[in-house]
Amino acid sequence: MNTTPKILVVDDEKDLREILQFNLSSEGFEIDVAASAEEALALPLENYHLILLDVMMGGMSGYKMADLLRKEKALDIPIIFLTAKGSENDLLTGFNVGGDDYIVKPFSIKEVVVRIKAILKRGKMTAQASSVLEYQGLQLDISRKMTSLDGEPIKLTRKEFEILAMLMKNRGKFISRQEILDRIWSDDVIVTERNVDVNIARLRKKIKDYGTVIKGRSGYGYCFDS
Incomplete structure (x- = not known):
């Protein structure tokens, strides 16, 4: 049985997708990427353990995708928002639509890895207890x-x-x-x-x-x- 955490990176910046895919794969995660929310929604999202989701993308925004996942698809997959916007209102919006964490660009890969591991660990403990x-x-x-x-x-x-x-x-x-x-x-x-x-x-x-x-x-x- 494969227990490797499977993560989906959704971002319209090709360079950033490639950087995250390379570095997170090196950390032992299984990584898939999507260039838009629309592309991501065509995937079997229930198979992922976590989604790294850009907020500002052409077409559907990350906020809209997260809201759709929570309300229409009723999926509880952890979501970490990636964004260049870090105001208090942006943070509140992210959490209100079902985000679990919020990382402001530019960020270090080490920070992303630490945040991912913390959420996956918390999710594992919650699943066992809840x-x-x-x-x-x-x-x-x-x-x-x-x-x-x-x-x-x-x-x-x-x-x-x-x-x-x-x-x-x-x-x-x-x-x-x-x-x-x-x-x-x-x-x-x-x-x-x-x-x-x-x-x-x-x-x-x-x-x-x-x-x-x-x-x-x-x-x-x-x-x-x-």
């Missing part, structure tokens, strides 16, 4: 899409399951209704924040005593406050 989410007697099996309460299976709708998983993965952090809508209802056209409230209410009822750990606060959204 296939099952637990809080006391409440358990979510992410891979099998199953929920149990004190050892007994309970039936949640897909939206309820996804909301609970999202809240449990971000324990202690308030998530706005709009962010929940954007993540969970990205495929729907007409939804309102009321949809979130209704699903939260049903979810609290189904998980019984554990429903009290889902806190709501006006203007902040919801939090799994364990």
Whole structure:
């Protein structure tokens, strides 16, 4: 079984693609390259462990590609943005569309390698730990899409399951209704924040005593406050 991390470099600068491909291959990574977001989207992206993604490209931008991967394709592949723009707003935009890290050009290859290894290591640890989410007697099996309460299976709708998983993965952090809508209802056209409230209410009822750990606060959204 091949365990070599497979990385996709997406950048419209030919010289930079070649430099990254050569140097990262020398570090033991398997590297593929694409000259545009459109070219990258034609590849089997689920086979990659990480994407190095240029922000400013002709045609589709890196931000747009990342947003599409997260919302339409529902892929959780780590993304490191490569960009000549390093303002606070640019950083926030990158993280808001699902980026995991942000490297400002010009950069050293050593910096890129360190960032890649850190994210791959974190992802490996997260994958090992997050296939099952637990809080006391409440358990979510992410891979099998199953929920149990004190050892007994309970039936949640897909939206309820996804909301609970999202809240449990971000324990202690308030998530706005709009962010929940954007993540969970990205495929729907007409939804309102009321949809979130209704699903939260049903979810609290189904998980019984554990429903009290889902806190709501006006203007902040919801939090799994364990």
